[in-house]
Amino acid sequence: MLKTTVPRPSRWPDPLPQLLFLLRWLLLCTLVSVLAGTASAVFLVSLDWVTRYREAHPWLVLLLPVGGLLVGLMYQYFGQSVAKGNNQLLEEIHQPRDVIPLRMAPLVLLGTLLTHLVGGSAGREGTAVQMGGALADQLTKWLPRALRLRPRDRRLLLVAGISAGFASVFGTPLAGAVFGLEVFLMGRLRYDALLPSFLAAFGADWVTQAWGVGHTHYAIPVVPSFSPSTLAVTLAAGVLFSITARGFVACAHILVNAFKRFIAWPPLRPAVGGALLLAAAWLLSISAVPDITRYLGLGVPTIVAAFEAPLPWYAFGLKLLITSLTLGSGFKGGEVTPLFFIGAALGSALAWVLPLPVALLAGMGFVAVFAGAANTPLACILMGMELFGTGSVGYIALACVVAYLFSGHRGIYGAQVIGEAKH
């Protein structure tokens, strides 16, 4: 059951190969950190600008179909080789074929900014991870002989790039390091990329901060002490978070397939998706739903609000549908910030019925829905510690573990390989 095909290394190897390994990866990860950290800084600053511009000019949502068409055309004529995005990185980790084209980085940056400019509901981690991974992978081409990159090194380099992108875009280096190790294999974690992922994650986060870019802070001020009843509530909430994660994965999957089936010409898909988003926003705004714009874009102000007072019960569902439509139709951006929104909104709404503080429930949902959808429980627990401190870690950890356990063997990353069944 536990047999492995790994050759048993010599028991007392020289320290020299380890020292060379350390120095090689110190150099490589410094380059990855500068590239990915700078890319994340540029992205975060421009995303902030785009978001504020859109909020100041609400009519821009009328351009949703046009923005979708532009994103679609861009990928149709320049981006076919990089259209698979995050999954392309994971596939290369599993079965290395070709170096990721450099154009993945600018295309996903432009595509995401365009998506946010017209009010599409998307996130950041996909963009940062693709920029980090694509930039890191260029080192395979740029530095082939000087540093003697073995084929195996390329896998570690991709993991380092993913870790660097994730760490720097959210300001959570520990979560970023473990995310890179955890994301490509469900149910197992391999340690061979431990040093590259940690060096790149902490380095890239440092570079982004050195550019003067900060991150949003969340607080869980009140944490009740553990008791059998709070444990039961936490496990129940974890199950609800996992059902929501499953719902998101299924919804996005169904929409992707529907768009592919009914619209043959790819650039038309996000254009139609944009039109549907616009129609949905209009329908919702003439119905009873107040302030529909909070569900567009990143939605960080609403995530912050979820920690302060219970949100309405339908908020998480609306965001789930709008995000699935945005990403399923072919707009660009990540899934993770919308998943934070969905989870925090659901947790926040659960404070109406569950006897735990609203900020704690929002924080649990914030990371647990993501843990269930991405199948990365350890990264999500670490993220909870980095964002909310260590006081709430028991609740956060159990919610993430249950959300992971119940979310099924499918996730937002189709190229994730099942290494171990969940139960």
Next chain:
Amino acid sequence: MLKTTVPRPSRWPDPLPQLLFLLRWLLLCTLVSVLAGTASAVFLVSLDWVTRYREAHPWLVLLLPVGGLLVGLMYQYFGQSVAKGNNQLLEEIHQPRDVIPLRMAPLVLLGTLLTHLVGGSAGREGTAVQMGGALADQLTKWLPRALRLRPRDRRLLLVAGISAGFASVFGTPLAGAVFGLEVFLMGRLRYDALLPSFLAAFGADWVTQAWGVGHTHYAIPVVPSFSPSTLAVTLAAGVLFSITARGFVACAHILVNAFKRFIAWPPLRPAVGGALLLAAAWLLSISAVPDITRYLGLGVPTIVAAFEAPLPWYAFGLKLLITSLTLGSGFKGGEVTPLFFIGAALGSALAWVLPLPVALLAGMGFVAVFAGAANTPLACILMGMELFGTGSVGYIALACVVAYLFSGHRGIYGAQVIGEAKH
């Protein structure tokens, strides 16, 4: 390279089996938590009493040979079936044969208390982990039909017991949960025991606290911001920590073999070990070394002192030799608290030469030497966060990763299987 033999589970399984899995493990882990948490509480309280009694009656160290003989006789006549200790638990996880005899728990408890009563240098985690593992494994016998324990469940139960013991004895539930998942396989982490290990770790920690038992606190008040020079210092310190971890593993290994080779009758080994310890203490006390008793027993006051001002450079080496002699000759107890001492003392002494605050270096050594010796880097990083807060996590994490990377493919647990080469 990444092929696995795990059958691909159905993509959308019913939630029913997961719910049953959750409820079954909630019940099992409640039992494990109560058993292991209570055992840890009894152990910590009695250990505290024994330590204070020994400190009040320094002549007790004269009984080191007698104490050794008693421990040896106890295991010779009652404990041959449980003499392999921690490694026995790991072997059962890898190749399940028989239920761990219940006597492992009282024997290791008595053996450890006796070791500490006469001033042997040993730790706590081995004792807590063996009590937790042995007690948890009894559920295999006690509840065979009612809960339908499958053979695979026993493996998860042992992991839960290990996690519960570790979590409750150190008051670090997150580190305990990950330690149980991480310890039996070097270079890989499997997630199938995720829920049991987390439930048991948090539950047992809660039970121990509910018994009114507290844990020592450590503080790292000043943490400089990252820079290329602090990074370089951190990596260099990590290499030194790993060399120390290697030294400990090698020293313990050599001594175990030497005692086995030169002393045929097992009970005589700890008796001779005790006599050698006594001789060493006498030799050191007539030489220039002040306050030799600080190297006996757990040494928690010295660990606390290491955070406050730099310790002398030889402190870590003395503790390393005295602990190797104690455990290598057959006294009982864990390796981990001495490893905390060795690491914190080395880190503290490095403050004489390295430009980082003494508390930070002590904290880095505290967890990093253990990370290198036990090959459990993630558990050690989490322990650092739980003990010292999130402010120092970058330094702690990189020191642990480097210490793990450089410590070779051998560790304090001989039954640990290599799942993946380190580099």
